[in-house]
Amino acid sequence: DEDKVCRSPVTGLVIRVNVEAGQAVLADDTIMVLEAMKMETNVAAPFVGTVKSVRVAAGDSVKVNQVIVEFE
Numbered sequence: 001d002e003d004k005v006c007r008s009p010v011t012g013l014v015i016r017v018n019v020e021a022g023q024a025v026l027a028d029d030t031i032m033v034l035e036a037m038k039m040e041t042n043v044a045a046p047f048v049g050t051v052k053s054v055r056v057a058a059g060d061s062v063k064v065n066q067v068i069v070e071f072e
Helices: none
Strands: 005-007 012-017 030-036 039-044 049-054 067-071
Touching: 030 067
Parallel strands: none
Antiparallel strands: 005 067, 012 030, 030 039, 049 067
């Protein structure tokens, strides 16, 4: 379900993951920090929900539009 995923806004490297499966989040909570071209990008939760799974870990490379977090 496309409405229940969060996708990477940039191609880069995962610096920090702030959530884990089962964790409740509020809209605009920072769920992850990505680095692209030496700039950090905070990825925010798009809505209030519960994290179903985190598809990446710190140190992983991501591509633009790659699914990084799924919500229940």
